[in-house]
Amino acid sequence: MNKIPVLEIFGPTIQGEGMVIGRKTMFVRTAGCDYKCAWCDSAFTWDGSAKHEIKQMTAEDIWEQLYALGSDRFDHVTISGGNPALLASLASFISLCKEKNIQVALETQGSKWQDWFDEIDDLTISPKPPSSRMETNFSILDEIVAKLQANHTNFSLKVVVFDDKDLEYAQKVYARYSNAPFFLQVGNDDTTNGNNDELVTKLLTKYEWLIDQVMESNEWTNVRVLPQLHAYVWGNKRGV
Amino acid sequence: MNKIPVLEIFGPTIQGEGMVIGRKTMFVRTAGCDYKCAWCDSAFTWDGSAKHEIKQMTAEDIWEQLYALGSDRFDHVTISGGNPALLASLASFISLCKEKNIQVALETQGSKWQDWFDEIDDLTISPKPPSSRMETNFSILDEIVAKLQANHTNFSLKVVVFDDKDLEYAQKVYARYSNAPFFLQVGNDDTTNGNNDELVTKLLTKYEWLIDQVMESNEWTNVRVLPQLHAYVWGNKRGV
Ligand code: SF4
Ligand code: SF4
Numbered sequence: 001m002n003k004i005p006v007l008e009i010f011g012p013t014i015q016g017e018g019m020v021i022g023r024k025t026m027f028v029r030t031a032g033c034d035y036k037c038a039w040c041d042s043a044f045t046w047d048g049s050a051k052h053e054i055k056q057m058t059a060e061d062i063w064e065q066l067y068a069l070g071s072d073r074f075d076h077v078t079i080s081g082g083n084p085a086l087l088a089s090l091a092s093f094i095s096l097c098k099e100k101n102i103q104v105a106l107e108t109q110g111s112k113w114q115d116w117f118d119e120i121d122d123l124t125i126s127p128k129p130p131s132s133r134m135e136t137n138f139s140i141l142d143e144i145v146a147k148l149q150a151n152h153t154n155f156s157l158k159v160v161v162f163d164d165k166d167l168e169y170a171q172k173v174y175a176r177y178s179n180a181p182f183f184l185q186v187g188n189d190d191t192t193n194g195n196n197d198e199l200v201t202k203l204l205t206k207y208e209w210l211i212d213q214v215m216e217s218n219e220w221t222n223v224r225v226l227p228q229l230h231a232y233v234w235g236n237k238r239g240v
Numbered sequence: 241m242n243k244i245p246v247l248e249i250f251g252p253t254i255q256g257e258g259m260v261i262g263r264k265t266m267f268v269r270t271a272g273c274d275y276k277c278a279w280c281d282s283a284f285t286w287d288g289s290a291k292h293e294i295k296q297m298t299a300e301d302i303w304e305q306l307y308a309l310g311s312d313r314f315d316h317v318t319i320s321g322g323n324p325a326l327l328a329s330l331a332s333f334i335s336l337c338k339e340k341n342i343q344v345a346l347e348t349q350g351s352k353w354q355d356w357f358d359e360i361d362d363l364t365i366s367p368k369p370p371s372s373r374m375e376t377n378f379s380i381l382d383e384i385v386a387k388l389q390a391n392h393t394n395f396s397l398k399v400v401v402f403d404d405k406d407l408e409y410a411q412k413v414y415a416r417y418s419n420a421p422f423f424l425q426v427g428n429d430d431t432t433n434g435n436n437d438e439l440v441t442k443l444l445t446k447y448e449w450l451i452d453q454v455m456e457s458n459e460w461t462n463v464r465v466l467p468q469l470h471a472y473v474w475g476n477k478r479g480v
Pocket of ligand 1 (some may be wrong): 041043045081082083104128
């Protein structure tokens with residue numbers, strides 16, 4: 001089956017986090033995940049609640065919708081999920097983007113390899129910390145990182161941190177793959193708060209906490225500590 | 241004269257803006273600028289108000305002070321100003337950092353070339369828009385960008401935007417150097433506000449405005465739109 005299960009297509013907007021934070025981009029959100037993170041901010045991609053919204057699309061279908069929204073105002077597409085790495089069928093869409101001179105970013109937790117990883121311009125591997133209640137399979141992750149490094153794929157590691165235990169986990173990942181660009185990201189544990197001012201104040205307090213931990217420690221040096229900018233600007237709103 | 245005029249040394253903290261936003265780093269702020277931007281947030285580096293605080297330091301002096309503050313907790317130093325590109329003498333400090341396996345970032349407005357530009361790991365050229373009341377010498381800037389590109393130096397362009405005219409200027413710079421990584425940054429026109437919540441709300445409104453302009457326009461595609469994170473976290477405080 002060559003169709004791609006898609007839940008959202010939106011943009012142009014900015015990428016709010018990670019290695020190309022701030023980048024003007026379009027978003028394509030695929031359905032389905034092999035994880036069930038406790039704090040998943042896109043649980044609707046896998047918990048059945050948006051089942052009826054999933055569209056089975058070809059690469060061309062997706063492109064048409066992107067173009068209808070973004071016309072000539074974009075040159076970058078971000079694929080997120082769920083876990084888009086479950087979908088071998090994304091190969092066709094990624095090729096189509098390349099043909100059209102569109103750069104592609106993608107984020108996955110690193111539980112599964114796809115050969116098209118090497119075609120991604122900005123690949124984020126984001127293993128999940130203990131607060132997610134998921135368990136990282138480090139032998140798979142080792143393999144993925146080794147392949148990406150061997151192939152000189154432009155990738156980074158990113159760990160979302162909610163608490164001390166998560167930061168300890170992040171430290172292990174950082175030490176294990178010490179040659180890979182590494183990003184720490186503040187977790188948003190208040191994904192239903194509709195009061196943006198309150199949310200921003202909370203998130204900034206958490207961000208400062210995370211910065212403090214990292215600045216004090218000699219276990220962290222080559223690291224970038226970032227928030228989710230979209231939460232500052234748009235709060236918990238979906239599709240912006 | 242081989243001494244370097246230094247006004248501030250602090251850290252470890254995060255780089256709050258630009259191409260390595262979020263990076264754990266130390267800061268060295270040099271004195272002196274050939275510009276007088278209307279909204280300069282470090283006017284004390286050139287307006288005489290901190291004249292008595294300037295220390296004439298050797299590369300080793302600076303290193304000692306960095307080490308006293310950061311010990312083994314850093315591997316990256318950011319040199320800012322003022323305009324550090326006025327100082328040929330920085331060559332010795334940059335070499336010393338290389339010897340010690342410390343990466344170096346630097347920001348300058350692009351009014352003057354230094355041969356040590358090519359030694360910088362993360363070089364930001366930040367030409368000043370009309371609201372600064374400065375005038376860009378584009379023939380000098382052309383030469384600088386051409387040399388950096390010929391030498392494969394890792395650099396980016398960054399323009400701070402306060403208003404529509406600034407954004408128009410930024411567009412010209414973006415179009416002129418279309419192969420260079422390009423960052424737009426929201427200007428902070430409230431650098432004396434001591435009320436952080438108020439400041440954050442203002443800055444986020446401005447940030448959203450800038451995002452909107454860029455998203456709507458087909459003149460912008462390969463661009464990153466960023467705020468100054470340090471202003472969100474620490475407000476207008478100096479030395480954090
Ligand atoms: S891996 Fe991502 S999409 Fe899947 S459950 Fe975790 S946070 Fe949600
Ligand atoms: S170039 Fe930079 S340091 Fe110099 S006056 Fe302008 S903003 Fe201030």
